[in-house]
Amino acid sequence: MLELRNLTVKKDGKSIVKNVNLHVNRGEVHVLLGVNGSGKTTLAQAIMGIYPYKGNIFFEGKNIDSLSVWERARLGITLAFQEPARFEGLLVKDYLILSAKEKSMENVKLAIKTVGIPYSILFEEIGENLSGGERKRVELAAVLLMNPKLAILDEPDSGVDILSFSLISDVILRMKSHNSSVLLITHSEDMANVGDKATILCEGKVAITGERNKVKNMFKYSPCPLKR
Amino acid sequence: MDELIKKEYENLVKYYEASGGNSKALISDNYASIVINGNHVLAKNSTKGIVIETKKIEDGVYARILIKKGHKAKNPVHLCFGMLPREGKQIIRSEIIAEEGSSVKFIAHCIFPNATHIKHIMKSKVIVGRNAKVEYEETHFHGKSGGVRVIPTTFARVEEGGEYNSSFLLRSGRAGYIDIDYEVHLASCAQSMLISKIHGMGEDEIRARESIYLEGEHSSGVVKTRMALRERAKSEVVGKTIGMAAYARGHVDCTEIIMDEARAEASPVVAAYHPLAKVTHEAAIGSVDKKQLLTLMTRGLTQEEAIDVIVSGLLK
Numbered sequence: 442m443l444e445l446r447n448l449t450v451k452k453d454g455k456s457i458v459k460n461v462n463l464h465v466n467r468g469e470v471h472v473l474l475g476v477n478g479s480g481k482t483t484l485a486q487a488i489m490g491i492y493p494y495k496g497n498i499f500f501e502g503k504n505i506d507s508l509s510v511w512e513r514a515r516l517g518i519t520l521a522f523q524e525p526a527r528f529e530g531l532l533v534k535d536y537l538i539l540s541a542k543e544k545s546m547e548n549v550k551l552a553i554k555t556v557g558i559p560y561s562i563l564f565e566e567i568g569e570n571l572s573g574g575e576r577k578r579v580e581l582a583a584v585l586l587m588n589p590k591l592a593i594l595d596e597p598d599s600g601v602d603i604l605s606f607s608l609i610s611d612v613i614l615r616m617k618s619h620n621s622s623v624l625l626i627t628h629s630e631d632m633a634n635v636g637d638k639a640t641i642l643c644e645g646k647v648a649i650t651g652e653r654n655k656v657k658n659m660f661k662y663s664p665c666p667l668k669r
Numbered sequence: 670m671d672e673l674i675k676k677e678y679e680n681l682v683k684y685y686e687a688s689g690g691n692s693k694a695l696i697s698d699n700y701a702s703i704v705i706n707g708n709h710v711l712a713k714n715s716t717k718g719i720v721i722e723t724k725k726i727e728d729g730v731y732a733r734i735l736i737k738k739g740h741k742a743k744n745p746v747h748l749c750f751g752m753l754p755r756e757g758k759q760i761i762r763s764e765i766i767a768e769e770g771s772s773v774k775f776i777a778h779c780i781f782p783n784a785t786h787i788k789h790i791m792k793s794k795v796i797v798g799r800n801a802k803v804e805y806e807e808t809h810f811h812g813k814s815g816g817v818r819v820i821p822t823t824f825a826r827v828e829e830g831g832e833y834n835s836s837f838l839l840r841s842g843r844a845g846y847i848d849i850d851y852e853v854h855l856a857s858c859a860q861s862m863l864i865s866k867i868h869g870m871g872e873d874e875i876r877a878r879e880s881i882y883l884e885g886e887h888s889s890g891v892v893k894t895r896m897a898l899r900e901r902a903k904s905e906v907v908g909k910t911i912g913m914a915a916y917a918r919g920h921v922d923c924t925e926i927i928m929d930e931a932r933a934e935a936s937p938v939v940a941a942y943h944p945l946a947k948v949t950h951e952a953a954i955g956s957v958d959k960k961q962l963l964t965l966m967t968r969g970l971t972q973e974e975a976i977d978v979i980v981s982g983l984l985k
Binding site for chain 2: 489491509510511514515519520522524525526527528529530531539540583587
């Protein structure tokens with residue numbers, strides 16, 4: 442489904458992501474682990490087309506290097522930012538409708554029920570009135586409604602309460618059950634349990650890729666194994 | 670209504686509906702209303718508790734709207750002001766008096782769909798009595814040529830415990846030249862919010878000076894401006910709150926998005942003449958927020974579609 446070949450991303454002349462090769466299969470939840478500053482978010486945003494890069498990205502066998510952010514989104518790739526944007530004057534329901542592949546209020550209601558937020562929030566503005574946790578859940582609902590082929594979730598578990606962990610896991614498993622692939626960026630070993638495979642990114646490089654438990658255990662004892 | 674006036678009325682109402690107005694309210698006895706085309710009053714309706722008087726004056730039209738003491742208007746008062754010809758000058762001098770304990774909402778539509786050289790001058794005086802409440806929502810529809818000069822001035826005095834909220838909205842079409850000058854004086858425990866939301870494009874020029882004088886203790890006021898400017902449009906905004914009494918609270922909040930070669934100047938002015946008054950401000954001018962843009966683009970919207978969503982939200 443997604444293949445990264447020798448992906449390198451530079452910011453201000455400094456390499457943040459270095460020669461990364463990665464495969465994510467259809468319907469797979471792939472966990473990207475790494476300490477702060479390891480390049481996870483930069484890699485995620487490069488896949489989405491936000492940052493320029495060297496190397497190649499293939500999606501469903503097609504080279505997408507020349508595609509813009511929205512063109513990649515229309516192919517079925519989406520990204521939920523770690524700190525989602527807030528929008529003055531835009532209601533949650535309108536935001537969700539514009540995100541939805543099938544634009545119906547029934548789908549919107551189902552999505553917000555799935556992410557565990559009350560119906561009344563649909564009529565709230567996506568502004569400072571929403572808590573960080575609520576905003577993240579709205580973002581997850583938007584991703585669900587897109588019914589993407591590949592969802593890149595950048596730390597969906599940061600800044601949310603402990604009860605939300607299982608809910609976020611459920612949402613990810615729901616996407617998987619619809620044959621969506623998920624690239625999940627997290628620091629949390631608990632959250633990583635939802636993955637099939639995992640990769641540790643360390644100083645911009647892939648340290649290890651493989652079966653989730655094996656990689657997770659390594660991360661537990663050596664979060665950046667390439668660091669000397 | 671003679672045939673000529675009837676035709677004029679019907680044409681104006683057609684545009685009134687297109688700009689979001691409720692035309693049924695203009696013919697219903699349950700709604701107080703005024704319809705003015707150019708300097709001619711085409712229709713007016715008073716209701717129980719709301720007395721509307723109009724007269725022709727030397728340079729235009731005078732309208733006086735009185736909301737009687739204690740009257741709580743269930744239905745809004747509808748005002749339809751416009752000019753259908755391409756050229757001309759409309760001058761409306763209005764006086765709104767909301768007596769003690771009354772409350773009313775005005776929905777005004779100002780319509781200049783064919784304007785190439787039109788000047789619309791609105792001079793309003795608003796008196797909000799003790800514990801009375803007036804909401805005034807004004808939506809403009811100017812067409813595409815930009816040939817309108819809109820010059821509204823309002824002087825409002827709000828007595829103890831009263832409330833006056835006003836909004837000036839122009840969300841589509843060309844703004845042309847707009848020069849807003851609003852001044853509100855608040856007695857103790859009175860409150861006011863002045864909102865202007867304007868979309869400018871082409872060679873549009875928008876000026877707004879909105880001031881709230883917090884003269885009474887515990888009075889509070891907010892001046893809020895939202896503008897989105899494209900192409901070569903220009904704006905100059907001065908939002909002002911002056912805290913003159915103990916526990917007066919004022920805030921100026923201005924956000925402008927500029928695109929292309931547009932230019933914007935915002936000057937939030939806060940002044941306190943009493944040590945227990947507190948006035949604050951925030952102002953931001955810039956291009957469209959990159960994170961908002963990227964978020965919408967990751968949902969599959971093109972950059973232009975995303976900008977439209979962001980601007981519509983800002984001006985909503």
